[in-house]
Every structure is written in C-alpha cells, then in structure tokens.
Amino acid sequence: MRGSSRAPAAPRAPSPRVMTPAVAAERAAGLRRAVGALMARSKKSIPHYYLSTTLDLRAALAWMEQVNAGRPVAERLVPAALLLKACALAARAVPEVNGFYTDGAFRPSAAVHLGVAVSLRQGGLVAPAIHDADTLSLDVLMAQLRDLVGRARAGRLARAEMADPTITVTNLGDLGVESVFGVIYPPQVALVGLGRVVEQPWAHNGLLGVRPAVTATLSADHRVSDGLRGSRFLAQVEELLQAPEEL
C-alpha cells in the first residue's frame, strides 16, 4: 500500500525554508487551510460513529517505569509509545478500521501504517506515518516516533510519510484534555483519540483503588464497520496493555 496511487491527499509536508516570522505565519495559514479542507471533506462524506472507553494503565506504566529506571534518557520510553504499539496490533486484529475507502468500496490494508497526529508549535497539524508499526519492537517504534515528530516539527517530512497512513492516532491528551473525539482523515476509515493519563478511582473485585488510566476513543466509518467491531478494536487495545512486556 505504501506510495500507492490511492493514497489520500494529505496536507503537504511543510517545506524546510528559512523560518522568518513571516514564513512561519504563511506556513501555518497554509496548513490550516489544508487541514480545514480535508476535515470538511471528511465530515461531508464519512458517516462517523464514536466510541469511548477507559484504559487501565497500571500494568503498562509500572512496566515502563521499571524499564526506564535503568536507561539513559535517549533510550527511555514514553506512555505514547506503548499506546501506539497496542493500537497498531489491534488495527491488525480488526481489519475494518485499517485501510482506505475509495470509489465506493473499502480496501483493507494488510500493513498497518500508523499515522501520528503531530501538532506544530507555530500552529497547524500534520499526521505522518510510522510504517509497519505493528511489526516494530517498542524500542524501534519509540525511536521512530521521536524521529518522526522531530522532523515533522522541523518541516522535514518525506511525501510518502504524509500520504499513506492506514489509520491515524491523535495523542492530544499529552498536553491536557481527558478525551478527544477526532475527525477521520479520508480515505482512512478510523481515527483513535488518546487523552491525558490521569489517576482515577477504580473499583475492582469490590475494592476501591487508584490507578493511572487514559480515555481512548474511536471515530470510525459506518460505511465500513459498526459499533460492535469498533468495540472489539478498543477492547483489544485494553487487553494488549495488560501484558506490556509482550508489546
């Protein structure tokens, strides 16, 4: 699917130019127009449905802290890396959320190219792909995430990276909100929204405890799937996060 002619008309990667304030403002305005046009097309053509669930992150974060404790900064993981890997594996397991809807038909993708929505500091948003994210080890995925976000913010993305995600994840929660219900990037058919990691009271086996948790949402295309399959996707993500060492 990579580099295919069916690839969506994603907003173009900002070009690496000398970043005077005027150039930055022009670039931000151009990106805003591109995002606006794409999202308008999405809302006009895709019958979205929305699901939400709370993911228990106790096992995942305890494991991550243990791993990070023995590592230099450059090799540490962030929660987003674990969440992205779980989403990629779940997308492989539930093919109705992974692929493109074009010419009146859904074409599932065998590969999972995970789009990661990256907000740019000067304004605007791009969503380049981590290719074959379901097959990458956590450390490789983490390294690619850092590289991708760094290059996105520096305006140095390759066109192929912009064009071919098969499903996109937005991790807006990193900076604050508890949940985000996103707009699907056409011709993709699903978008996953991850909120902020919060400590929540959690009832389990009749006992009340406190656990780190995150709200995960799924916006999906009713022409391709329904709530039952969508629920399956979110349930898979939750299940995968309970065994983080296997991610």
Add this chain to the structure above:
Amino acid sequence: MNEQDARAAVYAAIGQVAPDVDTDDLDENARLRQDLELDSLDFLRLIETIAQATGVDTPARDYPRVATVKGLVGYVQAHG
C-alpha cells in the same frame, strides 16, 4: 554547578526544543507542559539536551521535581 550556569544550560535547551519560547522574558514559575506546551517527547529531548551539555542525568523518578523552569534550574544546579 552555580545557579547562573545551570540557568544558562536550561535556557539554551529550552531554546533548542521550543524555539518559539522567548527565553529573555521567561517566567521561571512556568510549567514545562501546561505553560510552555512541551509534550512528553519535547520533555525527553529537553532533559537529553541538558544531559549532553551538563552531564546531569534526570532519572524518571525525578520528573515531578523538574516540572517547572525553576525546578529544572534548581535540579541542574544541585546535581551538576
């Protein structure tokens, strides 16, 4: 390390990770995430840049102590 050197290292790192932040006019009570809008990857790059410049490694368990500019300057000063 003295406070001035610690501050210089922290400001230089902020300038690299978030070039739009005006470090000449920085409120040291600013929180890195909420006020300077550094996400988790920016934060990682920030402490990595500081580690390269000063040798001060911030273990993950100390992240809550370096949540503000002031906290970070103090941490680098104490450990550098």
